[in-house]
Amino acid sequence: MSRRRTGAARVKATIYSIAKELGISASTVSRAFSRPDMVNNEVRERILATADAQGFELNRAARGLATGRTGLVGVVVLDITNPFFPPLVRAIEHAANEADASVLLLDAESGGRDATEQLKRLSSQVDGLIVASPRIPTNALKEAIGNTPTVLVNRTISGLPSVVCDNTAALRQAADHLVQLGHQKFLLLRGPSGSWAATRRTAAVRDWAKTAPDDVELAELGPFEAAFETGQEAAQRIADTDATAIIAFDDFLACGVIGGLADLGISVPHDRSVVGCDDVLLARTVTPQLTTVTAPFDDLGRRAVAMLTDVTRGETPGDLKLPGSFVARGTTADAA
Amino acid sequence: MSRRRTGAARVKATIYSIAKELGISASTVSRAFSRPDMVNNEVRERILATADAQGFELNRAARGLATGRTGLVGVVVLDITNPFFPPLVRAIEHAANEADASVLLLDAESGGRDATEQLKRLSSQVDGLIVASPRIPTNALKEAIGNTPTVLVNRTISGLPSVVCDNTAALRQAADHLVQLGHQKFLLLRGPSGSWAATRRTAAVRDWAKTAPDDVELAELGPFEAAFETGQEAAQRIADTDATAIIAFDDFLACGVIGGLADLGISVPHDRSVVGCDDVLLARTVTPQLTTVTAPFDDLGRRAVAMLTDVTRGETPGDLKLPGSFVARGTTADAA
């Protein structure tokens, strides 16, 4: 379309076609885009104008071949369908765009193929990787990424930088909040075994229990998959306990529990209080809204991209912890 | 890592390093990957083996520069955070992977920048575009994509192929279902004006009403944004009507309405019945589960990719309609 703007620009616009029209060298045209400060102001203006007129779009493949960089960051998520990931992906995309990079998405579960195989292919196509995929085994992951700069999200592997959400303090707050509401019998629903987040959250709640008032009792159930159905199915077992305060691994599980309890005629927060974790979309679209711990998705994504940039520059960032924050909503109330 | 597997492979693995080790030409090595059937079986085997030993990964930028194709398909979504899109993106990604392509994701709302600008940049980086972004104005969209092969999802623009979900039949079924439950007073909550889906759904329900039993009355409210809060805020207005059967533009709106009604002490499905549309994750994680119309995400994505392949081949596919299907769950019941 834009090619028709000028009569001269019948051919595909390249740095050469621009150079020719302006009677200058392609090197200069190239520099006008890759290192603008290296070229004379006025010349640059004319180049940009001509580029525009010709409908020039820099050929990324050519640049990539010449520089060895693709301008792409690979984002690997466990399952884009899990509402935890979209806000993260969006934040990453936003940050990447600001750095003039694009996001190559890989849904680790979407492939018929082995996720590791796919990851390996991906690695060679991107400048760096942001991996938010708690399930890929450490060794497979390490092998697949080779020496592609990588930042982990919500997972730690020695030797790789990571940015994680630390909910320890927020979970303590959540528990304290329940104590203030008069709860004494607590039930922790543990997350999937082998999940980094699950381990941390369990530890946080147990640690809290040690310093809790004497009349507080903490029981546990699990591990559970982080899924609605899982929570729903667990409702009976939960109802069989005398716990009034339930701390679920995540929002999914929490919502499932609430649904399952409802089926049993047990009402939240009237009969039991439930708190989730992550504050995914779900948490605000159930009625009543879920009391939970908010994950700082924006920051997680932003910082992950920033760290990746550092790695690319040869720096060796450490691990970064961002705190989640407790938010009391409708599923916690006075102990019955 | 893999470079260290053989002593010879100190240098970066390329078709040349492989050719050299094997004493053959780079052309043959190249063909072993790009057109395997053109090279002798045994030779190909040796090439593949050596490639593996050297840790060779085909340089996509170089291939892209040579062929003019990137192996990338751009996927533009309105808002990845809206649960309608992730299942679609996943299906697209899956299908693209099978065609040996990767997905470049663009969240139309994620940019500080103009979505159109971003789209334009994206276009030049991909072999084709799948656009599921109902908001970008037609003209801006057309200009931005230039002559990049494009397939639209859930939107039609003359001159561009599209795959859309047609819920007409399913919505009629939903309405009939409500009639069978004894409902007579219907209320349609219309979706955002200018939205393709909203227009279609409104038409479907109105058409149904024309052929409905005489004692059925259809009132309307709207347009509404497809958001939980919007539904919540509309609850009072809805409660003020005498409608017992509420057909919401989509699941979000429906869930919001249910939440808002609950706040007013009105219970769904006891006092009113509500049906949504799309069957996003949300629909199955609320209690009771939402009666709604399921969108065939997998097919939408799969077909979109297939059509894009066709366009790339120079074919001109038409518009494809895939039907949604009605699913009765917990938010519809006998008229009070």
Next chain:
DNA sequence: CTGAAAGCGCTTACAG
């Protein structure tokens, strides 16, 4: 089925 060679459109060290 295989090889030699040109070309894809950039970047950048080098020289000026």
Next chain:
DNA sequence: CTGAAAGCGCTTACAG
């Protein structure tokens, strides 16, 4: 600040 030239790693028409 600018230009000439080599190089990035593939693909493919052409000749054999």
